[in-house]
Amino acid sequence: MGDVTGRLAEIVGERNLLSGDAVPDDYAHDESLTVGAAKPAHVAKPATAEEVAALLALAAENDLPVTARGSGSGLSGAARPRENGLLISFERMNAVLEIDTANQVAVVQPGVTLAELDEATAEAGLAYTVYPGELSASVGGNVGTNAGGMRAVKYGVARHNIVGLQAVLPTGEIIRTGGKTSKISSGYDLTQLIIGSEGTLALVTEVSVKLHPRLAHAATLLAPFGDLDQVMRAVPEIIASGLTPNILEYIDNLTMAAISYNEKLSLGVPDEVRDATQAYLVVGLENRDGDRLDGDVQRAGELLGELGASDVYVLDGGSARKLIEAREKAFWTAKAAGADDVIDVVVPRAEMPGFLAKVRELAAAAEAGAIGCGHAGDGNVHLGIFCKDPEKRHALLHDIFAAGIAVGGAISGEHGIGQAKKDHFVALEDPGKVALLRRIKQAFDPKGILNPDVLFD
Amino acid sequence: MGDVTGRLAEIVGERNLLSGDAVPDDYAHDESLTVGAAKPAHVAKPATAEEVAALLALAAENDLPVTARGSGSGLSGAARPRENGLLISFERMNAVLEIDTANQVAVVQPGVTLAELDEATAEAGLAYTVYPGELSASVGGNVGTNAGGMRAVKYGVARHNIVGLQAVLPTGEIIRTGGKTSKISSGYDLTQLIIGSEGTLALVTEVSVKLHPRLAHAATLLAPFGDLDQVMRAVPEIIASGLTPNILEYIDNLTMAAISYNEKLSLGVPDEVRDATQAYLVVGLENRDGDRLDGDVQRAGELLGELGASDVYVLDGGSARKLIEAREKAFWTAKAAGADDVIDVVVPRAEMPGFLAKVRELAAAAEAGAIGCGHAGDGNVHLGIFCKDPEKRHALLHDIFAAGIAVGGAISGEHGIGQAKKDHFVALEDPGKVALLRRIKQAFDPKGILNPDVLFD
Numbered sequence: 001m002g003d004v005t006g007r008l009a010e011i012v013g014e015r016n017l018l019s020g021d022a023v024p025d026d027y028a029h030d031e032s033l034t035v036g037a038a039k040p041a042h043v044a045k046p047a048t049a050e051e052v053a054a055l056l057a058l059a060a061e062n063d064l065p066v067t068a069r070g071s072g073s074g075l076s077g078a079a080r081p082r083e084n085g086l087l088i089s090f091e092r093m094n095a096v097l098e099i100d101t102a103n104q105v106a107v108v109q110p111g112v113t114l115a116e117l118d119e120a121t122a123e124a125g126l127a128y129t130v131y132p133g134e135l136s137a138s139v140g141g142n143v144g145t146n147a148g149g150m151r152a153v154k155y156g157v158a159r160h161n162i163v164g165l166q167a168v169l170p171t172g173e174i175i176r177t178g179g180k181t182s183k184i185s186s187g188y189d190l191t192q193l194i195i196g197s198e199g200t201l202a203l204v205t206e207v208s209v210k211l212h213p214r215l216a217h218a219a220t221l222l223a224p225f226g227d228l229d230q231v232m233r234a235v236p237e238i239i240a241s242g243l244t245p246n247i248l249e250y251i252d253n254l255t256m257a258a259i260s261y262n263e264k265l266s267l268g269v270p271d272e273v274r275d276a277t278q279a280y281l282v283v284g285l286e287n288r289d290g291d292r293l294d295g296d297v298q299r300a301g302e303l304l305g306e307l308g309a310s311d312v313y314v315l316d317g318g319s320a321r322k323l324i325e326a327r328e329k330a331f332w333t334a335k336a337a338g339a340d341d342v343i344d345v346v347v348p349r350a351e352m353p354g355f356l357a358k359v360r361e362l363a364a365a366a367e368a369g370a371i372g373c374g375h376a377g378d379g380n381v382h383l384g385i386f387c388k389d390p391e392k393r394h395a396l397l398h399d400i401f402a403a404g405i406a407v408g409g410a411i412s413g414e415h416g417i418g419q420a421k422k423d424h425f426v427a428l429e430d431p432g433k434v435a436l437l438r439r440i441k442q443a444f445d446p447k448g449i450l451n452p453d454v455l456f457d
Numbered sequence: 458m459g460d461v462t463g464r465l466a467e468i469v470g471e472r473n474l475l476s477g478d479a480v481p482d483d484y485a486h487d488e489s490l491t492v493g494a495a496k497p498a499h500v501a502k503p504a505t506a507e508e509v510a511a512l513l514a515l516a517a518e519n520d521l522p523v524t525a526r527g528s529g530s531g532l533s534g535a536a537r538p539r540e541n542g543l544l545i546s547f548e549r550m551n552a553v554l555e556i557d558t559a560n561q562v563a564v565v566q567p568g569v570t571l572a573e574l575d576e577a578t579a580e581a582g583l584a585y586t587v588y589p590g591e592l593s594a595s596v597g598g599n600v601g602t603n604a605g606g607m608r609a610v611k612y613g614v615a616r617h618n619i620v621g622l623q624a625v626l627p628t629g630e631i632i633r634t635g636g637k638t639s640k641i642s643s644g645y646d647l648t649q650l651i652i653g654s655e656g657t658l659a660l661v662t663e664v665s666v667k668l669h670p671r672l673a674h675a676a677t678l679l680a681p682f683g684d685l686d687q688v689m690r691a692v693p694e695i696i697a698s699g700l701t702p703n704i705l706e707y708i709d710n711l712t713m714a715a716i717s718y719n720e721k722l723s724l725g726v727p728d729e730v731r732d733a734t735q736a737y738l739v740v741g742l743e744n745r746d747g748d749r750l751d752g753d754v755q756r757a758g759e760l761l762g763e764l765g766a767s768d769v770y771v772l773d774g775g776s777a778r779k780l781i782e783a784r785e786k787a788f789w790t791a792k793a794a795g796a797d798d799v800i801d802v803v804v805p806r807a808e809m810p811g812f813l814a815k816v817r818e819l820a821a822a823a824e825a826g827a828i829g830c831g832h833a834g835d836g837n838v839h840l841g842i843f844c845k846d847p848e849k850r851h852a853l854l855h856d857i858f859a860a861g862i863a864v865g866g867a868i869s870g871e872h873g874i875g876q877a878k879k880d881h882f883v884a885l886e887d888p889g890k891v892a893l894l895r896r897i898k899q900a901f902d903p904k905g906i907l908n909p910d911v912l913f914d
Contacts, residue, residue: 102693102807146642157640159649160617173889179865180805183614183835185603185653186867186874186882187912188894192616192649196642213699236559242670242745288699292749348637350559378640408636410643417643425643432630437645439900443893455644 004062008044008086011054016045016092026072027087028080031331033341035077035419040067040087047092049205052168056203059086059449060170066449068199070138071113075331075342076418078144078198078454088203090140096120097206104211105163105180110140110204117209126211129155132414133328143204146196148414150284150324153239153377154246155212157414159195164208167194170201170445180208193440198416199451201444217293218286220247220320221300222267223309224277228252231279232353234307235376238283239349241303243296247284248377249327253277255373255384258333263326267319273311281309281376282323330373334384340393341385343421345404346413349379358403359383366396380413394423401428419453426456461519465501465543468511473502473549483529484544485537488788490798492534492876497524497544504549506662509625513660516543516906517627523906525656527595528570531602532788532799533875535655535911545660547597553577554663561668562620562637567597567661574666583668586612589871590785600661603653605871607741607781610696610834611703612669614871616652621665624651627658627902637665650897655873656908658901674750675743677704677777678757679724680766681734685709688736689810691764692833695740696806698760700753704741705834706784710734712830712841715790720783724776730768738766738833739780787830791841797850798842800878802861803870806836815860816840823853837870854878858885876910883913 009017018024019042028037046052059066065085072079081087094111101124108117115135117128130142132149141147143165148157155161164178167190178184178191194202225231231250238248251259253274259265269277283300287293301312315323326333334342347355359381363370369386383400387393401411401424411417417425426434434456441448441455466474475481476499485494503509516523522542529536538544551568558581565574571585572592578584587599589606598604600622605614612618621635624647635641635648651659682688688707695705708716710731716722726734740757744750758769772780783790791799804812816838820827826843840857844850858868858881868874874882883891891913898905898912 100805100807101697103805104693104696105805146640146646148640148642152640156617159640159646160613169889169893173887173893175887175890175893177890179867181803181836181866181870183603183605183609183616183803183837183870184867185605185869185871187886187890188654188658188897189603189616189649189652190890190893192646193897195646197645201645213697215699236561239561240558240670242672289752295746346638346640348557348560348562350557379638380640409638410636410641412642413638413640414642429644430630430632432626433632433634433644433647436626436630436632436647436900440645440650440897443896443900 005042007058008042011051011058012044012046018043027069027089030072030074030077030079032075032077032418032420033335033339035080038080038083040081041084043087043089045089045092049166049168049174052088052203052205053172053174055088056168056170057172060447063447064449065452067451068203070110070141071136073134073137074141074145074418076416076420078416078418078451080419082453090138093205099124100180101126103180105208106211107206107208108139110138110207112139113137121211125214127214128161128209129212130158130161133331139207140204143195143207144198145414145416148375148378148380150247150249150375152375153248154244159192161210162191162195162207163210165191165194165204166206167202167204170447170450178208198418198454200441200454201450215286215288217290218284219293219297220315220323221283221297221304222313222315223281223283223304224269224273224311225279225281225309226276228279228356229353230308231281232356234281235352236350237307238303239377243285243300245283245377246286247282249282249373250279250376251282251327251373252279252371254371255330256280258337259326259330262333263322263329265322265326267315267323268313276310327373330382338386339384340387342382343385343397344380344382344413344415345401345409345411346378346380347404347407347409349377351407352376352379352381355381355404355407359400362396362399362403366392368396378413398424417455422456462499464515465499468508469501469503475500487529487531487534487536489532489534489875489877490792490796492537495537495540497538498541500544500546502546502549506623506625506631509545509660509662510629510631512545513625513627514629517904520904521906522909524908525660527567527598528593530591530594531598531875532872533877535601535873535875535908537876539910547595550662556581557637558583560637562665563668564663564665565596567595567664569596570594578668582671584671585618585666586669587615587618590788596664597661600652600664601655602871602873605832605835605837607704607706607832609832610705611701616649618667619648619652619664620667622648622651622661623663624659624661627904627907635665655875655911657898657911658907672743672745674747675741676750676754677772677780678740678754678761679770679772679780680738680740680761681726681730681768682736682738682766683733685736685813686810687765688738689813691738692809693807694764695760696834700742700757702740702834703743704739706739706830707736707833708739708784708830709736709828711828712787713737715794716783716787719790720779722779722783724772724780725770733767784830787839795843796841797844799839800842800854801837801839801870801872802858802866802868803835803837804861804864804866806834808864809833809836809838812838812861812864816857819853819856819860823849825853835870855881855884874912879912
């Protein structure tokens with residue numbers, strides 16, 4: 001097998017390789033609350049697709065398990081390496097290669113963060129509209145998890161906004177998929193297959209993303225409701241109205257209390273309204289024309305009233321920004337509050353009332369807590385789970401996931417399965433389908449070197 | 458091997474099986490101009506997914522090649538069966554199972570035509586927004602080809618509007634993928650992988666499609682340009698304007714002459730303008746609010762003038778409808794005019810001027826004709842090819858496809874590769890990528906029974 005360390009150093013250069021005790025703790029985990037840390041034998045930081053290909057060839061030759069890492073902000077342990085494995089960190093492949101305004105496409109390396117891409121596109125009046133809470137997340141990580149976030153209700157998730165990839169196969173080939181076009185019907189869509197595959201099929205070395213015009217005018221409405229069911233029943237009506245909100249979030253009262261306290265939010269909701277509120281809807285609207293936006297705000301306010309909101313507050317710019325930021329930090333708030341896990345089941349949006357009622361029932365029976373917020377327009381329910389006992393928690397999660405699947409949903413809407421939820425995934429999914437996924441994995445990665453602990457074993 | 462005919466009849470019922478001389482000619486071909494007819498040994502018309510599964514099990518047992526057929530309106534020969542093979546026609550699986558207004562999803566069987574689905578959704582004020590020219594096309598065919606059409610510039614193609622499938626694997630399992638949600642991050646996206654796979658991976662037995670609200674107000678603008686390049690350069694500017702057209706088509710002057718003549722169109726363009734025109738842009742706008750639409754029409758008219766249109770005509774409802782219908786029939790016009798092939802290369806939209814200049818050059822050198830129209834907003838160029846000699850035509854197509862790929866495009870934007878273009882596909886695609894596609898095919902279809910002549914051999 002030769003001197004693996006030496007050959008790794010030859011590929012990426014000695015100062016871009018960390019081995020053994022030199023590997024910092026940060027590389028041993030992502031932000032999953034339940035997947036424990038594991039220090040890899042090596043961390044390699046390639047600069048080019050060719051270096052990635054050489055790393056994979058060497059790994060295949062030596063049966064070295066390989067895990068890709070962007071910013072490490074994932075929540076499912078998909079970037080947690082194997083002990084004795086090779087972690088490939090894309091931190092040096094962080095260039096914005098092109099902002100193509102005519103085709104409204106940006107071409108970037110996977111290590112570019114969302115904050116960096118947002119800055120680069122802002123100059124052209126354009127935006128990559130996938131905003132998961134964490135702007136330190138990398139574009140490569142977005143590809144791996146099929147990231148979503150608050151704007152997905154209008155713009156779709158990563159899958160709908162990534163048009164092309166360069167990727168290295170575990171068999172060593174560098175391929176290109178898709179391109180700067182939104183439509184292609186020329187062979188199986190490998191772009192779509194690699195998106196959401198959590199680093200198990202190929203390593204992405206370049207990403208072409210669709211850009212949308214930044215609209216000049218925006219407003220945020222906050223609507224308290226006395227009843228969580230009412231919030232959930234309002235959601236399909238708002239979607240059907242044609243107002244095309246770019247944000248449609250729900251926040252339950254406990255979560256609102258926690259994020260308000262943590263972020264020192266003051267939203268102008270009187271105490272007596274707040275005390276009678278079970279949950280809030282946050283509705284974002286935007287338009288290229290100020291008058292049209294005003295008309296939409298008016299109409300949305302009326303509609304929310306008709307749907308049962310006890311009041312509607314149009315937030316000023318500063319408050320709106322603070323609320324959105326606080327909502328984006330809900331994961332950190334839950335973590336600080338002692339949540340034992342954070343999950344993100346997705347269900348058809350009209351099934352949310354029934355699903356959340358079932359969750360309350362299951363949590364009560366398990367003497368556990370399940371509180372949260374979520375991308376209501378997409379049916380993507382984020383829940384902080386408070387349940388110390390690992391066995392009880394596992395059983396509760398199983399039941400919650402099963403309840404989501406039973407109404408036509410899935411275990412995760414945007415966080416992915418990773419290592420955290422693979423047992424549930426394999427237990428709850430159709431075995432014939434899992435067998436097919438395994439054969440697809442085999443078609444890409446016959447030696448099984450890419451993230452062998454993710455999705456399934 | 459037993460009596461295959463008898464066992465097929467047992468599965469679908471005797472009157473739903475046609476064998477030997479009883480097979481009508483229609484089942485021997487689709488609408489491809491170049492893929493010759495081939496009569497299958499059997500045509501089976503199943504009514505349920507279970508019958509499809511039984512048919513595939515029998516086919517696998519007997520190494521019987523299987524081709525799926527929707528309406529037979531495809532243009533690449535993907536529904537042309539093997540002689541001695543089994544054609545599975547989905548004509549009896551033609552029920553609209555559900556119009557779910559709360560989730561804005563329709564669930565249909567694959568044999569439902571677009572016209573039928575359009576009628577069923579209209580009652581709810583909703584629409585499945587994939588409108589390829591041919592409304593007799595089936596939803597199952599849409600899945601197979603990843604169909605596009607004129608509204609894709611605003612609403613995306615089939616891939617962006619199909620959220621879930623039930624499908625039968627060639628290994629016999631019936632699986633479900635996706636659901637009524639727009640986002641899922643729970644394993645590889647089999648929905649997306651099956652879409653566009655042209656009947657080579659699985660047979661689709663149920664389709665869940667996203668529905669959009671039908672907007673009450675619409676307008677169509679027709680803008681003649683003296684110069685084809687100018688048309689093409691206008692396209693990215695219109696997209697960047699934020700007017701969000703739902704139609705953005707170009708029609709070259711020869712094609713406009715042919716469709717106007719065939720469909721008896723009278724668009725109010727004076728002779729002297731027409732004679733100085735090289736190509737037209739058709740811009741569709743829609744809004745839920747009439748005043749907003751008027752504002753957009755005004756703005757679009759000004760913009761088209763600034764971009765070099767020699768005039769702008771706002772068509773009345775009747776003329777607009779006739780023009781759109783005539784454009785949708787452009788394939789039939791080209792066929793009637795004696796076109797020897799019709800292709801639909803897709804390129805990044807800003808690359809259209811250069812690509813079309815190259816096409817003109819290649820066609821002139823081959824003493825051939827290449828005229829057409831296309832989905833300009835998507836960079837999807839539809840060309841009627843006039844070149845009688847098969848060898849010269851093959852070489853010309855090779856060069857045109859290569860020119861499209863060279864600027865970051867692909868052989869087909871929405872028609873698919875089928876049997877018609879597979880030689881070009883294999884010749885021009887990266888061999889490493891084709892090898893991967895073959896391994897994926899193998900993962901689904903180890904015995905190679907599904908459409909063995911499509912995409913690659």
